[in-house]
Each structure stands twice: as C-alpha cells, then as structure tokens.
Amino acid sequence: QKEVEQNSGPLSVPEGAIASLNCTYSDRGSQSFFWYRQYSGKSPELIMSIYSNGDKEDGRFTAQLNKASQYVSLLIRDSQPSDSATYLCAVKGGSNYKLTFGKGTLLTVNP
Amino acid sequence: SQTIHQWPATLVQPVGSPLSLECTVEGTSNPNLYWYRQAAGRGLQLLFYSVGIGQISSEVPQNLSASRPQDRQFILSSKKLLLSDSGFYLCAWSKTDSYEQYFGPGTRLTVT
Numbered sequence: 001q002k003e004v005e006q007n008s009g010p011l012s013v014p015e016g017a018i019a020s021l022n023c024t025y026s027d028r029g030s031q032s033f034f035w036y037r038q039y040s041g042k043s044p045e046l047i048m049s050i051y052s053n054g055d056k057e058d059g060r061f062t063a064q065l066n067k068a069s070q071y072v073s074l075l076i077r078d079s080q081p082s083d084s085a086t087y088l089c090a091v092k093g094g095s096n097y098k099l100t101f102g103k104g105t106l107l108t109v110n111p
Numbered sequence: 112s113q114t115i116h117q118w119p120a121t122l123v124q125p126v127g128s129p130l131s132l133e134c135t136v137e138g139t140s141n142p143n144l145y146w147y148r149q150a151a152g153r154g155l156q157l158l159f160y161s162v163g164i165g166q167i168s169s170e171v172p173q174n175l176s177a178s179r180p181q182d183r184q185f186i187l188s189s190k191k192l193l194l195s196d197s198g199f200y201l202c203a204w205s206k207t208d209s210y211e212q213y214f215g216p217g218t219r220l221t222v223t
Contacts, residue, residue: 032210043201043214044155088155092210097143097162098170099212103154 002027004091006102014110019076021105023089026070030093033065033072038086038104048074079109113138115215117202123221130175130189132218134202137183142204144185145212146177150198161185162207197222 003026013019021035032051036044050056050063050072062075072091076083086104093100114137124130136142146158157170159177167177174193178186185202199219203212 034211036214043217046211046213049211090212096168097145097160097205097210098157099210101155 004102009106021074027093032092034090036088117215132187145203147201
C-alpha cells in the first residue's frame with residue numbers, strides 16, 4: 001500500500017512568517033511530487049511540481065525534495081491570510097499516471 | 112488555454128436513485144482524465160482514470176462506473192446511489208505526457 005503522510009494540523013502562523021509544510025511517502029520508487037492548495041469548499045489547485053532532489057522556488061513558494069529520506073516539503077515565505085487553506089501533497093510512483101494524495105495540512109495565517 | 116467544466120455543481124439525491132455527473136475539457140486533445148471522490152475528513156480517492164476514448168481503469172470496486180464517449184468528455188454514473196456515495200466529486204485532466212493534474216470545480220453530492 002503506497003502511502004503519503006502529512007500532519008493534519010492545523011498549522012497556525014502569523015502573517016509575514018514562514019510556513020513549513022511536510023510530507024513523507026512510502027514508495028521509494030516515486031519520481032514526481034506535487035503540492036496542491038485547496039480552499040474550503042473549492043477544488044485543489046496545483047501550485048508546485050518537483051522532480052529532482054533539492055529546492056525549487058516559485059515566488060513565495062519553495063518546494064524541497066529529499067528522495068533518500070522520502071521527504072518533500074513546501075515553504076511559504078511572507079505568509080499572507082490568503083494563504084490559509086489545506087495543502088495537499090501528491091506523489092506519483094510506478095509506471096501509470098496515478099497520483100497518491102495525502103490527507104492534507106490545514107494552514108491558518110493569522111493577521 | 113485549457114478549461115475543465117463539471118456539472119452540476121451541487122446535487123441532492125435519494126438513496127437508490129441513479130447518478131450521472133459530467134466533465135468536459137476544452138483547449139487540449141487526448142487528455143488523460145480522472146474521477147476522484149473526497150469524503151468529509153478523508154483524502155482524495157481516485158475512482159477511475161482514462162487514457163483514451165473507451166479506455167477506463169477502475170481503482171475502487173463499488174457501485175459507480177465511468178465512461179468516456181468522446182475525447183474530452185468523462186462521465187461518472189451509478190444505477191443506485193448509497194448513502195456512502197455522498198462526497199465531493201472531482202474531475203481532473205492531465206496532458207498525455209505529463210503527470211501534472213488539473214482539477215475541475217467539482218460536484219458536491221449529498222445522498223439522503
């Protein structure tokens with residue numbers, strides 16, 4: 001059973017701080033990793049993809065991947081109240097197109 | 112640019128009634144298509160995926176079925192709904208050679 005684990009939260013940070021969201025996965029053969037943001041009552045929105053070990057930056061978002069530790073994280077710098085949402089980690093393993101999703105971490109950014 | 116549509120947005124159905132949810136994608140050809148369900152307090156569960164017309168892979172044995180009658184159309188059906196079918200149904204698409212999936216707005220189904 002391939003698993004993706006996330007701390008359910010809630011993770012509460014003050015406005016302007018760095019929010020750190022973490023995800024671990026069980027399938028050592030996984031090759032592609034994604035972060036989605038889901039506002040309450042809405043559908044998930046893809047915000048970051050990462051395929052290689054190291055960091056990938058896009059604006060205020062940085063995804064970090066460590067395949068040896070089977071760990072992927074998302075850092076949000078200068079957190080804003082509009083970043084308050086559930087963040088889903090998704091992992092692709094194997095030879096098909098399926099993604100396995102974690103249950104998500106609820107982030108609350110306090111003004 | 113690509114756009115994905117789902118309808119209806121919300122649906123309330125009695126137990127034992129049939130179901131038909133529709134998803135269409137615009138602005139791309141031969142997309143991979145996916146149906147997910149998100150139940151309250153649970154993660155996203157992949158129900159079906161399709162890599163082409165008439166090609167459907169089922170992930171979870173249950174009373175739901177899927178069809179892909181046209182390249183950019185994906186339909187989720189049931190002959191008789193159960194209470195446990197309640198949830199947020201999401202359609203997603205990806206390019207043929209990509210693993211990045213993009214979600215539609217979803218259908219919130221309540222079975223009473």
